[in-house]
Amino acid sequence: MNWMDMSLQEFQNALASKDPTPGGGTAAAVALGQASALTQMVAHLTLGKEKWQDGWAAAQDAQRIVDTIYHRAGELAQLDSEAFDGVMESFRKPKSTEDEKNERRKAIRHNTLLAAKIPYETVLLGMELLSCQAALAKYGNANAVSDVGVASLLASAAVKGALFNVEINLQSLPSEMGGEMRVQCPLLRSKCSEVSRSIMHAVHERMSD
Numbered sequence: 790m791n792w793m794d795m796s797l798q799e800f801q802n803a804l805a806s807k808d809p810t811p812g813g814g815t816a817a818a819v820a821l822g823q824a825s826a827l828t829q830m831v832a833h834l835t836l837g838k839e840k841w842q843d844g845w846a847a848a849q850d851a852q853r854i855v856d857t858i859y860h861r862a863g864e865l866a867q868l869d870s871e872a873f874d875g876v877m878e879s880f881r882k883p884k885s886t887e888d889e890k891n892e893r894r895k896a897i898r899h900n901t902l903l904a905a906k907i908p909y910e911t912v913l914l915g916m917e918l919l920s921c922q923a924a925l926a927k928y929g930n931a932n933a934v935s936d937v938g939v940a941s942l943l944a945s946a947a948v949k950g951a952l953f954n955v956e957i958n959l960q961s962l963p964s965e966m967g968g969e970m971r972v973q974c975p976l977l978r979s980k981c982s983e984v985s986r987s988i989m990h991a992v993h994e995r996m997s998d
Contacts, residue, residue, distance in 0.1 A: 792819070792870065793863040809877070814869035814908045817950035821915050822862030824943035828918060828925065829855045831936050835929040844928035851921040851929075858914050862947075865911050869954070872904040876958075902966055905958035908951035909970050912977055915948035919984045926991035931998070938992040945985040952978055 792800055792811055800819070804811050832848040832855070835841045841848075879896040883889045919941060926937040952974055959967045959974075 792866050810870035810873050811866070812870070812873065813950055814873070814904075814911070814954040815866045817908060817947045817954065818862050818866035818869055818911050820943045820950065821911055821918070821947035822859065822866070824915070824940045824947060825855045825858040825862060825918055827936050827940035827943070828922060829859065831925055831929050831933045831940070834933045835925070838930060841928070841930045844925065844930065847921070847924035847928045851925050854917055854921050858918055861914065862911070865907060865914075868907045869904075869911075872900065872907050875900040876904050898962060898966065901958050901962055905955045905962075905967055905970060908954035911951035912948050912955065912974075915944045915951065916977060916981060916984070918944045919948070919981065919988065923984070923988045923991050926988055926995055931995055934992055934995045938989065941985060941988040941992075945981055948981045949978060 792803070792815060795803065800811070804816060828851050832851040835844045835848040836852075876897065879893065879900045882893040882896055884893050922937055922941045922944070926934055926941075929937065955970055956974055959971055964971075
C-alpha cells in the first residue's frame with residue numbers, strides 16, 4: 790500500500806501501529822510534502838495580486854522550487870519505508886556458510902546505505918525549500934505570512950528528522966561508506982537552524998507591521 794494513497798486518518802493509524810514502517814523517515818518526508826504544499830498556497834495567494842506585487846518574484850521562485858519537491862516528497866515517503874523493509878529482509882538472509890555470511894553482510898550494507906541516502910534526499914530538498922521561504926515571508930501576501938511560518942517549521946522538522954535517519958543508518962556502516970553524507974550532516978543541521986531562525990524572525994516582523 791502506498792502511503793500517499795491512504796486517507797490522512799489511515800496514514801496516522803499506520804504511523805501509530807506497532808509496525809516499524811511507516812516510521813520517522815516516512816513522517817519526515819510527509820512533513821516535507823506538507824511544507825511544500827503550504828508554500829505553494831502562499832505563492833498562489835501572492836501572484837497576480839497587485840497589492841503584493843513586490844512579492845511576485847519571491848512567489849515565482851517558491852513555485853519553481855516547490856514544483857520539484859511536491860511530488861518527490863510523496864515518493865520519498867514510500868521509498869523510506871521500502872528501504873527499511875529491505876534492511877530487515879537482509880538480516881533474515883541465511884548465514885550457515887561463509888559464502889552466505891558474506892552475501893548477507895553485503896546485502897545489509899547495501900540496503901543500509903540506501904536507507905541513509907533516501908532521507909538524505911529529504912534533507913537536501915528540505916533545505917532547498919527553506920531557501921525560498923524568508924523572501925516569501927518578507928514580501929508575499931501578508932495575510933498568509935503565518936502559513937509561511939508553519940511551512941518553514943514543517944520543512945525544518947523534515948530536515949532535522951531526516952538527518953536522524955541518515956545518521957542512525959550511517960552509524961551501523963563502516964566509516965568508509967557514506968563519506969560525503971557523514972561530512973555534510975552536521976553542517977546541514979547547523980545551516981537548517983540558522984535559516985529557520987531567519988524565517989521565524991521575518992514572519993514575526995511581518996506580523997508586527
